[in-house]
Amino acid sequence: MGIKDWNAGIIRPVPVAPTGAFNDSVASGIWTIQQVAYWRNQSLWPTAGSIGPRAFFMAGSGSENTIGVVSISTTGNASDFGDLINKKDFLSVCSSATRAVISGFDTSSNVIDKLSLASAGNSSDFGDLTRGSQWGQAACSNGTRGVLTLGYNSTPVVTNVLEYVTIATDGNATDYGDLLNADTLTAAGCASPTRGIIAGGGLGSKLNVIQYITIASTGNATDFGDLTISVNGLAGFSSSTRGVFGGGDFSSPYGNTISYITIASTGNATDFGDLTEGRRYLGGACSDTRGLFAGGDNGSSLNTIDYVTIASTANATDFGDLTVGVKGDVGCSNVHGGL
Numbered sequence: 001m002g003i004k005d006w007n008a009g010i011i012r013p014v015p016v017a018p019t020g021a022f023n024d025s026v027a028s029g030i031w032t033i034q035q036v037a038y039w040r041n042q043s044l045w046p047t048a049g050s051i052g053p054r055a056f057f058m059a060g061s062g063s064e065n066t067i068g069v070v071s072i073s074t075t076g077n078a079s080d081f082g083d084l085i086n087k088k089d090f091l092s093v094c095s096s097a098t099r100a101v102i103s104g105f106d107t108s109s110n111v112i113d114k115l116s117l118a119s120a121g122n123s124s125d126f127g128d129l130t131r132g133s134q135w136g137q138a139a140c141s142n143g144t145r146g147v148l149t150l151g152y153n154s155t156p157v158v159t160n161v162l163e164y165v166t167i168a169t170d171g172n173a174t175d176y177g178d179l180l181n182a183d184t185l186t187a188a189g190c191a192s193p194t195r196g197i198i199a200g201g202g203l204g205s206k207l208n209v210i211q212y213i214t215i216a217s218t219g220n221a222t223d224f225g226d227l228t229i230s231v232n233g234l235a236g237f238s239s240s241t242r243g244v245f246g247g248g249d250f251s252s253p254y255g256n257t258i259s260y261i262t263i264a265s266t267g268n269a270t271d272f273g274d275l276t277e278g279r280r281y282l283g284g285a286c287s288d289t290r291g292l293f294a295g296g297d298n299g300s301s302l303n304t305i306d307y308v309t310i311a312s313t314a315n316a317t318d319f320g321d322l323t324v325g326v327k328g329d330v331g332c333s334n335v336h337g338g339l
Contacts, residue, residue, distance in 0.1 A: 016028065016029075017039065017044060018039055018044045018045055018046055019046075026046070027039070027045065027046050051117070051118060051334060052071060052072075052073065053071070053072040053073055053287035053288075053290075053333060053334065053335040054069055054070065054071055054072060054117070054333060054334055054335075055069065055070050055072050055285035055286070055287075055292050055294075055331055055332070055333045056068070056069050056081060056093075056095075056100060056115070056117065056285065056331065056332050056333065057069075057070075057078065057283050057285065057294050057295060057322060057329050057330070057331045058084060058091055058093060058102055058283075058329060058330050058331075059084075059087075059295075059324060059326040059328075059329050060088060060089060060090050060091040060104060060281075060283075060326065060327070060328035060329045060330060061089065061301060061326050061327050061328050061329070063087065064087060064324055064326050065083045065084040065085075065086060065087040065088070066080065066083060066084075066323055066324055066326075067080075067081040067082045067083060067084065067115065067123070068080060068081060068322050068323045068324075069081040069120075070292070070305065070319070070320065072285075072286070072287040072290050072292065072333065072335075073287065073290065075307070075318075075319045075320055076319075076320045077320040077321045077322075077323075078294075078305070078320065078321065078322045078323050079323070080120075080323055081120045081121075082115070082120055082121045082122040082123065083122045083123070084102065084113055084122070084123050085111060085113050085122070085123055085124065085125065086111070088102075088103075088104030088105055089104060089105040089328055090104055090105055090137070090151070090186065090281070090328040091103065091104035091137070091328065091329070091330040092104060092137035092138060092139040092148050092149070092151075092189075092330060093139060093330045093331070093332045094139040094140060094141035094146030094147070094148065094165075094167065094189075094332065095117065095141060095143075095146075095167070095332035095333065095334065095336065096141070096143040096144070096167045096168065096334075096339070097117075097143060097334045097335065097339055098116065098117055098118060098334065099114055099115065099116060099117060099167055099168065100114070100115040100117060100332045101113070101114055101115075101126055101146050101165055101167055102114075102115060102123060102330070103129055103137065103148065103173075104137070104330075105151075110128045110129045110131075111125055111126075111127075111128060112125075112126040112127050112128060112129060112165065112172075112173065113125070113126055114126035114170065117334050125170075126165070126170050126171075127165065127170055127171045127172040127173065128172045128173070129150070129163065129172075129173050130163060130172060130173050130174070130175065131150055131159065131161065131163075137149050137150060137151040138184070138186075138187040138188055138189035138198050138199075138201070138236075139189045139330075140189040140190055140191035140196035140197060140198070140213075140215065140338065141167060141191055141196075141215070141336075141338050142191060142192075142193050142194065142196075142215045142216065142338045142339070143167070143193070143338055143339040144166065144167060144168070144216075145164055145165070145166055145167065145215055145216065146164060146165050146167050147162055147163070147164045147176055147189075147196050147213060147215055148162070148163055148164070148165075148173070148189075149161075149162060149179060149184055149187060149189075149198060150162070150163060151184070151185050151186075152185055152203065158182045158183060158185065158203055159182055160178045160179040160180070160181055160182040160184065161175065161178060161179075162175075162176035162177050162178060162179060162213070162221070163175060163176055164176040164218070175218075176213075176218050176219075177213070177218055177219045177220040177221065178220045178221070179198065179211060179220075179221045180209065180211055180220075180221055180222075180223060181207075181209070183201065183202050183203050183205065183207065184198065184201040184202070184207070185201055185202060185203040185232065186200075186201050186202075186232045186233040186234070186248075186280075186281065187199060187200050187201030187202075187207070187232070187234075188200055188201075188234045188235050188236030188245050188248075188284065189236055190236040190237050190238035190243040190244070190245075190263075190284075190336075190337065190338075191215060191238060191263075191336070191337060191338035192238065192240050192241065192263040192264065192337055192338060193240060193337075193338055193339065194214060194215065194216065195212050195213070195214060195215065195263055195264070196212065196213045196214075196215045196338075197210060197211070197212050197224065197236070197238070197243050197261070197263060198210070198211045198212075198213075198221065199211075199227055199234070199236060199243075199245050199261075199269075200227055200230075200231045200232055200234050200245065200248060201232050201234075202230070202232040203232075205230075206230040206231050206232050206249070207230055207231075207232065208226045208227040208228075208229060208230040208231070209223070209226065209227075210223075210224040210225050210226060210227060210261065210268075210269065211223060211224055212224045212263075212266070215338070223266075224261070224266045224267075225261070225266055225267045225268040225269065226268045226269065227245065227259055227268075227269045228257060228259045228268070228269050228270070228271055229255070229257055229259075231248035231249055231255055231257070232248055232249065232280075233247070233248040233249060233280035233281045233282075234246060234247050234248030234255070234280075234282075235247055235248075235282045235283055235284035235293055235296075235330075235331070236284050237284040237285055237286035237291045237292070237310075237331070237333075237336065237337070238263060238286065238291075238310070238336065238337035238338070239286070239288050239289065239310045239311065239337040240263075240288065240337045240338075241262060241263060241264065241337070242260055242261070242262060242263065242310055242311065242337075243260060243261045243262075243263050243337075244258060244259070244260045244272060244284075244286075244291050244308065244310055245258070245259050245260070245269065246258040246259075246272075246275055246282075246284070246293050246316070247275055247278070247279050247280060247282045247293060247296060248280050248282075249278075249280050252298075252299065253278055254278035254279050254280045254296075254297070254298050254299075255278055255279075255280065256274045256275040256276075256277060256278040256279070257271070257274065257275075258271075258272040258273045258274060258275060258308065258315075258316065259271055259272050260272045260310075260313070263337075270313075271313070272308070272313045272314075273308065273313055273314045273315040273316065274315045274316065275293060275306055275315075275316045276304065276306050276315075276316050276317070276318055277298060277302075277304065278298060279296035279297060279298045279302055279304075280296055280297055280298075280327070281295075281296050281297045281327040281328045281329075282294060282295050282296030282297075282302075282327075282329065283295050283296075283329040283330045283331035284330075284331050285331030285332055285333045285336070286310060286333055286335075286336050286337065287333060287335045287336070288310075288335060288336075288337060289309065289310060289311065290307055290308070290309055290310065291307065291308050291309075291310050292305055292306065292307050292319060292331065293305070293306045293307075293308075293316060294306075294322055294329065294331055295322055295325070295326045295327065295329040296327055296329070297327035297328075300325070301324075301325035301326050301327045302325050302326075302327070303321040303322040303323075303324060303325040303326070304318070304321065304322075305318075305319040305320050305321060305322060306318060306319055307319040
């Protein structure tokens, strides 16, 4: 049923649609049951249990286990959300609308953490990686399944293996397939609801390779195209249609380049703009319209958060600060492009 013209003088049509489906969205006016149902069917009716777009950043320098949170639609400094089980180096994270799954290098275990995104609190045990604790991973998800690269461990053994988890169900990771090459350390990941993207990376050399997978299936990655530059230590995020990558490089001068791709196609990346400052080992997170780059290293650990509007092209703008300066951090959100 569509919106009707109610002329009884008590219930009137409201020309402005609700602003979203979150508990801080607005639906002003007097509504009939039919009108509410209309907007619910379009996922635009505010729901008390549905939090607004938020980004979560997990410290990954090995000296911090903090988790910070920001409201993506505003600007401002991060607030403390909780702590990881253990301090980990160079993390990866994938998320649904309600839960994040986090892994990284921890000399004491190969534990995967889980984190409820609805309210502040610490992470808890989810399961285990199959190949031990891994450093320098990338991850992507469609809200149901998370796929992560395995980076390398303290041996060090570099691997091209992909593993996956079902985000809503605790358990150990399972083999997914292989990347095009093993040298994908500190790559960046992002996703649409169907396709996962892994970009850049490299241990012995910097890569410009972009690869893709179909998240709901299993199998090896396929070549997508090239980044605008060869880079490692970068971050990524995406709307449902566009993937954005920024920062990186193992050595000074650290990268400030931002580039983008159209996820549903294949082809080379295009220049988007620049970060507010060059940095590597940074984290990325987004809503369906706005993306954040946070933390990183430019010779010292940074607490800077930048933001961009994903659908446009322009230089990044200052958003606020993390609770601590950190390199090797990662980010996720409850409303990213894979959902």
